Amino acid sequence: MSRAIAVGRWVALLAVGALACRASARGPRAADEALARLPWGSVVARARGGSVTWLMWRGDPSINKYVDEWVAPRVRERFGIELNPVDGQGAAILNQLVVEREAGHGGTADLLWINGETFANLRRENLLYGPWAQRLPNAQYLDSASSIIMRDFEADPAGYESPWGSVQFALIYDTIRTPEPPRSFAELGTWIQAHPGRFTHDQSFTGISFLKQLMYALGGGVARFQGGFNEDTYRESSELVWAWLRKTSPYFWRKGAAYPADVAALERLFANGEIDFAMSMNQNDVVTKVRQGVLPASAKALVLREGTLANAHFVGIPSDAPHKAAAMVVANFLLSPEAQYQKQRPDVWADGTVLAIERLPREWADSFSRLATDSRAVPRDTLRRYAVPEVNPAYHERIAADWRARVRSGGQ
Amino acid sequence: MRSSRAGLGAALLVATPVLIGMGYMALGALGLIGVGAMGFDLTRIVRVLSERVVWAGLGWSVGVATAATCLALGGAVLVAVTFRATRPGARLAQTLAVLPLPIPYIVAGAAAVLLLGQSGYLARLAHALGLIRTPIQMPALIYDRWGVGLTLTFAWKEFPFLALIAFSLLAVRGAALEEVARTLGADAGETFRRVTWPLLWRGLLPAAISVFIVQVGAYEAAALLAPSAPLALPLLTLERYNDIDLARRADAFVLGFVGLILSVAAVAVYEWTRARWELLDQ
Numbered sequence: 001m002s003r004a005i006a007v008g009r010w011v012a013l014l015a016v017g018a019l020a021c022r023a024s025a026r027g028p029r030a031a032d033e034a035l036a037r038l039p040w041g042s043v044v045a046r047a048r049g050g051s052v053t054w055l056m057w058r059g060d061p062s063i064n065k066y067v068d069e070w071v072a073p074r075v076r077e078r079f080g081i082e083l084n085p086v087d088g089q090g091a092a093i094l095n096q097l098v099v100e101r102e103a104g105h106g107g108t109a110d111l112l113w114i115n116g117e118t119f120a121n122l123r124r125e126n127l128l129y130g131p132w133a134q135r136l137p138n139a140q141y142l143d144s145a146s147s148i149i150m151r152d153f154e155a156d157p158a159g160y161e162s163p164w165g166s167v168q169f170a171l172i173y174d175t176i177r178t179p180e181p182p183r184s185f186a187e188l189g190t191w192i193q194a195h196p197g198r199f200t201h202d203q204s205f206t207g208i209s210f211l212k213q214l215m216y217a218l219g220g221g222v223a224r225f226q227g228g229f230n231e232d233t234y235r236e237s238s239e240l241v242w243a244w245l246r247k248t249s250p251y252f253w254r255k256g257a258a259y260p261a262d263v264a265a266l267e268r269l270f271a272n273g274e275i276d277f278a279m280s281m282n283q284n285d286v287v288t289k290v291r292q293g294v295l296p297a298s299a300k301a302l303v304l305r306e307g308t309l310a311n312a313h314f315v316g317i318p319s320d321a322p323h324k325a326a327a328m329v330v331a332n333f334l335l336s337p338e339a340q341y342q343k344q345r346p347d348v349w350a351d352g353t354v355l356a357i358e359r360l361p362r363e364w365a366d367s368f369s370r371l372a373t374d375s376r377a378v379p380r381d382t383l384r385r386y387a388v389p390e391v392n393p394a395y396h397e398r399i400a401a402d403w404r405a406r407v408r409s410g411g412q
Numbered sequence: 413m414r415s416s417r418a419g420l421g422a423a424l425l426v427a428t429p430v431l432i433g434m435g436y437m438a439l440g441a442l443g444l445i446g447v448g449a450m451g452f453d454l455t456r457i458v459r460v461l462s463e464r465v466v467w468a469g470l471g472w473s474v475g476v477a478t479a480a481t482c483l484a485l486g487g488a489v490l491v492a493v494t495f496r497a498t499r500p501g502a503r504l505a506q507t508l509a510v511l512p513l514p515i516p517y518i519v520a521g522a523a524a525v526l527l528l529g530q531s532g533y534l535a536r537l538a539h540a541l542g543l544i545r546t547p548i549q550m551p552a553l554i555y556d557r558w559g560v561g562l563t564l565t566f567a568w569k570e571f572p573f574l575a576l577i578a579f580s581l582l583a584v585r586g587a588a589l590e591e592v593a594r595t596l597g598a599d600a601g602e603t604f605r606r607v608t609w610p611l612l613w614r615g616l617l618p619a620a621i622s623v624f625i626v627q628v629g630a631y632e633a634a635a636l637l638a639p640s641a642p643l644a645l646p647l648l649t650l651e652r653y654n655d656i657d658l659a660r661r662a663d664a665f666v667l668g669f670v671g672l673i674l675s676v677a678a679v680a681v682y683e684w685t686r687a688r689w690e691l692l693d694q
Binding site: 091102261 | 445446447464465468525529530531547548552555556557635636639640641642643651653654655656657658660661
């Protein structure tokens with residue numbers, strides 16, 4: 001009997017605890033709405049003394065170094081904001097925010113590094129604060145003519161995220177091992193068949209992006225895929241991708257029976273001479289990786305004639321972020337010509353700017369145009385000429401799911 | 413009465429986080445909670461359990477964990493019997509045997525990539541010896557269909573844990589019992605068969621079961637070494653939990669239950685075995 005009572009007491013205690021947590025999380029969002037109307041000077045004043053927990057991908061030492069050793073000390077010094085970068089990206093961000101909302105304790109993250117389907121999913125789940133991005137003083141310098149920066153996988157950011165950088169897909173090859181690299185998907189297919197076991201792609205975002213570009217190329221160009229997801233277009237053109245893979249993947253690394261988990265594994269295979277191509281969602285990756293000694297000095301970036309995916313990445317603020325004002329101040333600093341220039345330096349991160357150079361104050365415009373392009377990188381004009389935009393994230397979703405089911409698991 | 417209440421309290425305290433996790437998982441699997449939850453629905457469970465990749469992944473993980481556990485167990489028994497406390501140099505050998513114990517799985521996995529990859533140290537050695545000319549000629553030991561590299565890594569990682577238990581089993585009870593057997597006229601082989609081996613396997617079985625369960629669910633080493641097809645159960649679980657398509661994320665909760673049921677089954681098998689040998693002992 002007493003045992004039952006003890007158990008009952010435990011259950012009651014847990015239930016009361018849970019209810020108490022729920023109750024404390026409720027409360028008017030009036031402060032947030034007021035924040036959206038405050039003059040910028042007041043936002044900065046309110047941000048002082050705050051801390052910003054930033055959920056971001058922490059997988060690249062040069063990005064970490066830029067954030068930890070260049071951005072963090074400056075926002076501490078100038079705005080009294082303590083920056084606290086924490087590992088978490090894409091899917092994990094969404095999972096964390098949903099679990100935090102369910103727990104009802106209020107959020108822990110203030111700033112998120114996001115784009116594409118993560119942004120779309122966060123918006124769908126109402127997990128983002130906004131609109132705020134257009135209020136940032138440095139937003140005046142944004143390259144607002146660029147559809148790649150002002151759209152996120154065809155979605156309108158609508159002030160719920162602020163552009164941070166722009167990247168473009170590139171293949172990486174070794175000029176010594178492959179002096180005459182293929183320049184189109186057709187040539188690549190021929191090359192793969194002539195060099196069995198020397199090509200593969202990874203299973204993560206970058207590998208799926210490679211397949212998506214293949215789908216654009218085989219399916220008649222990116223224009224066919226623009227303006228929302230179309231089931232028929234997807235069916236027809238994905239069939240062409242599966243047919244291409246049926247013909248080509250037996251000549252892949254491990255005969256297409258195994259695929260590296262991520263870009264890091266792919267780069268390791270490339271650096272160790274097991275395969276002849278790596279790929280990256282940042283056209284300048286090759287420059288930084290050669291400097292770090294991760295890739296051989298003879299490595300170079302390459303874009304295929306059919307075009308190369310270009311997209312922007314953004315920062316957003318969760319709707320239950322504890323320090324929204326501080327997060328906005330950090331986002332504004334990230335958008336400053338100074339921070340964007342530092343980020344684009346090849347010896348720092350080599351991440352493309354989202355600012356329009358011609359809109360910048362003279363001295364910054366000069367600095368940007370003086371940024372030397374490394375001979376390993378694809379020239380800026382070539383990149384611009386071959387840039388193709390991202391389309392509705394549903395295409396990415398579907399091709400990822402179908403590739404896993406039909407190709408990876410050997411179901412072809 | 414007092415002590416049993418305290419015991420219950422302590423048990424609850426330990427079990428509460430697990431029970432909450434299981435509760436959350438159950439609600440998630442039923443579509444009541446979590447990302448992409450759309451209300452009570454049993455079809456998810458049916459759909460996940462009818463997927464071929466799920467059973468292929470489960471079978472693969474069970475196979476690798478079984479092979480690794482057997483290897484580790486065999487190694488532990490061999491080392492424990494060979495390096496008895498009475499032999500010279502045994503202490504050193506015992507210390508060396510348990511050395512990998514504190515090494516994290518992720519480090520063991522990374523070491524295996526460096527050592528066993530087709531461009532790893534073994535491949536480089538084979539190349540230096542003129543056995544192979546290109547990486548492709550080196551047999552695939554990682555990302556391979558049969559999980560050879562992962563099995564070896566798991567076995568290497570868990571062997572010291574089992575060896576440690578084997579050492580103490582023999583040190584505490586082995587010597588005396590064996591001496592009695594010898595006095596009664598048993599030869600070395602008989603002593604091993606009748607005394608040492610039963611003592612070891614009964615003592616090691618619970619540890620082996622827990623090693624097996626840990627390995628079926630171990631993520632880090634699998635992420636570094638396992639192939640993309642079949643996809644090991646822990647990799648499949650996380651892939652679903654992070655799926656771009658929100659509707660598929662709760663699949664991970666169902667897969668979590670698959671892992672849980674497997675663990676419970678392993679413990680049940682152990683309990684059944686123990687009950688049988690206790691019956692035999694009487």
